[in-house]
Amino acid sequence: MIITKDNKMADVIHMNYSTLSVLNRFGIELGFGDKSVEDVCQKHEVDINFFLEIINTFINEDYFPKKHLQSFSIALINDYLKKTHDYYHQVKVPAIEQLMDQMAHNCYTQRNNINLLTNFFNDYKQELLNHTQREDKIVFPYTLSIEKAFNAPQIDKETVKLMEEYSIDIFESEHDNIEEKLFDLKNIIIKYLPQPKNFQLCNKLLDELFTLEKDLNDHARIEDKVLVPKIRAMEGVIRKKFSEK
Amino acid sequence: MIYLSFIICDQSFLIRKGLAAVISKIPSTKILHSIDSEDEAYNILKNTHADFIILNPDIFYKQKIEDTLKNVCKTRTIGLISNPDKDISNFPFAEIIYYNDTQSTILKKINHLIEKKQSTLKKQKKQEEISSREASIVKYIALGYTNKEIADKLFISSHTVVTHRKNITRKLGIKTAPGLTIYAIINNIINIEDTKDVKF
Numbered sequence: 001m002i003i004t005k006d007n008k009m010a011d012v013i014h015m016n017y018s019t020l021s022v023l024n025r026f027g028i029e030l031g032f033g034d035k036s037v038e039d040v041c042q043k044h045e046v047d048i049n050f051f052l053e054i055i056n057t058f059i060n061e062d063y064f065p066k067k068h069l070q071s072f073s074i075a076l077i078n079d080y081l082k083k084t085h086d087y088y089h090q091v092k093v094p095a096i097e098q099l100m101d102q103m104a105h106n107c108y109t110q111r112n113n114i115n116l117l118t119n120f121f122n123d124y125k126q127e128l129l130n131h132t133q134r135e136d137k138i139v140f141p142y143t144l145s146i147e148k149a150f151n152a153p154q155i156d157k158e159t160v161k162l163m164e165e166y167s168i169d170i171f172e173s174e175h176d177n178i179e180e181k182l183f184d185l186k187n188i189i190i191k192y193l194p195q196p197k198n199f200q201l202c203n204k205l206l207d208e209l210f211t212l213e214k215d216l217n218d219h220a221r222i223e224d225k226v227l228v229p230k231i232r233a234m235e236g237v238i239r240k241k242f243s244e245k
Numbered sequence: 246m247i248y249l250s251f252i253i254c255d256q257s258f259l260i261r262k263g264l265a266a267v268i269s270k271i272p273s274t275k276i277l278h279s280i281d282s283e284d285e286a287y288n289i290l291k292n293t294h295a296d297f298i299i300l301n302p303d304i305f306y307k308q309k310i311e312d313t314l315k316n317v318c319k320t321r322t323i324g325l326i327s328n329p330d331k332d333i334s335n336f337p338f339a340e341i342i343y344y345n346d347t348q349s350t351i352l353k354k355i356n357h358l359i360e361k362k363q364s365t366l367k368k369q370k371k372q373e374e375i376s377s378r379e380a381s382i383v384k385y386i387a388l389g390y391t392n393k394e395i396a397d398k399l400f401i402s403s404h405t406v407v408t409h410r411k412n413i414t415r416k417l418g419i420k421t422a423p424g425l426t427i428y429a430i431i432n433n434i435i436n437i438e439d440t441k442d443v444k445f
Contacts, residue, residue: 112437116427123423184424190417192431 002063003055005038012037016059017212021091025083026051031088050076058218072146077227078140084219085132090221092212093125099205107197117185117193124181131178139171143231150234155242163238168231175223182213249359252293254286254300255325260344264325267351271359283364286310294320296362297355302336311337322357323349329437375416380434382409386422387429388439 003012009032012019023030032040041048050072057064100121104114142162149159186209189202253276261279268274277295278287279340283304290298291325299318302310314322314337322350324338333341333347340354375383392410396403414420429435 113431116430116437120423120427122364180420184419184421187418188424188431189426192428194431195351 001051001059003037003059005036005041005052007037008034008039010038012055018214019055019058021087021215022055022058025080025087047076050080054080057221061217065082070114074143074227074230077222078143081192081219081227082136082140084215085136088128088132088212089165092208092215093128094200096121096205096208096212097125099201099208103198103205106201109197110194113193117188120181120185122186122190127181128178134174138166142166142171143168143227146231146234152236155238159238160242163235167235170230172224172228175194175220179213179216179220182216185209186213198204248273249297249362250275250277250295252276252278252280252289252295252298252300252320253325254280254298254304256281256301256304260301260325264342264351267348268355270352271355274359290314297321297323297358299323299325299342301327302331303327304331321362323355323358375413379409379413379416382406383413383425383429384434386410387426387435389422 009028012025026044026046028040028044029048032043037052038048041051044199097118100114102120104111104118107114145159145162146168146226149155149185186206189206189209196200224234251265251274253264255261255264257297257396258281261281263320265276270277277293280289281304286300286304298314300310300322302324321339323338324333324341325344326333326341327344329343329345340358342351342354346354381399382395385398387405390398392403392406399406401429413425417425417428426435430437
């Protein structure tokens with residue numbers, strides 16, 4: 001089902017409760033009664049069209065009307081992507097660490113193996129941190145200056161110089177696959193780790209890993225299908241304008 | 246997950262839908278294609294590997310379909326026949342389903358074929374475990390050796406090592422070297438003490 005502005009916000013959560021994390025990123029608080037998606041967004045000063053595209057992309061993996069999304073400002077997209085970064089580091093990663101810690105304490109027989117998994121995850125955490133920091137510090141500021149130059153009446157030399165040093169193509173080629181280790185971790189737990197004593201904890205951990213993986217995929221989809229094509233088009237226009245000058 | 250896949254060829258939309266609904270009652274089955282025309286059937290049968298094709302010979306010119314079926318001999322073909330008096334002796338059908346068969350008859354016929362197929366699949370499944378050669382490569386990867394070093398150790402080419410690694414990843418579902426290290430420790434291929442110098 002596709003969410004529209006007239007659906008009730010409460011129904012969105014009933015339909016798929018994992019949308020809670022998306023609402024969180026938009027700063028939307030619970031307790032919205034029977035208000036529609038449009039009304040709730042208005043109250044929290046959220047761009048309704050942007051919200052709808054993000055929430056539908058999140059619920060339905062095949063849903064991707066990129067033309068709509070590409071009409072939004074870069075700042076809006078960056079802001080959302082940055083908030084997902086915060087969510088990984090402040091919510092998901094600590095939750096996973098805590099569960100692994102509990103597992104190691106609860107299971108004497110598998111403690112050594114679980115400690116191995118913890119080391120593996122620590123390494124992954126660093127990888128994820130490097131990945132998101134590169135985006136926060138290099139990619140997002142770059143995209144903002146491109147948007148600014150694109151909207152400016154005159155193309156200045158600095159922008160062109162900036163584009164010579166970096167371009168969205170470089171970002172795309174460096175955009176490595178950060179899901180690989182997560183994939184391995186899941187498979188090791190599902191297929192190879194002898195069942196730890198407390199299987200409830202193990203289930204919770206897998207649940208966290210699966211939702212993190214899904215969220216990372218949605219995140220990467222927005223970057224690859226929205227941010228990159230949009231910036232590439234702007235770069236093209238800027239280059240053309242400059243060469244005509 | 247292993248599915249048994251089906252292709253259904255018949256002119257009638259209702260027959261195709263109905264048969265698909267019956268087949269879906271059998272666990273681990275999947276309808277790959279539902280085909281209503283001869284041209285589409287030739288294309289799909291040539292390019293797609295399904296475990297079973299259920300096909301009504303009425304939509305084909307006899308000579309051509311036999312050739313096509315010969316090319317897809319891996320697939321078991323099931324006849325779907327509207328008129329029980331029709332002469333179908335020329336077709337290589339493994340089983341025949343008639344339009345007026347009851348649901349339980351259809352399920353019985355298909356289940357019988359699936360059982361046969363699964364006994365051959367089980368034999369293949371044993372090959373999904375890693376071989377002793379692959380295990381020794383896992384060991385060296387886990388210990389942090391590069392492809393080149395492994396090739397030298399085992400007197401094989403780097404290219405062969407890459408092929409082995411691809412097969413290991415496919416069989417185990419583990420893509421990264423640190424992941425393989427953990428696999429190797431859990432399965433006692435290496436000792437944890439051996440990995441002191443290995444960076445995760």
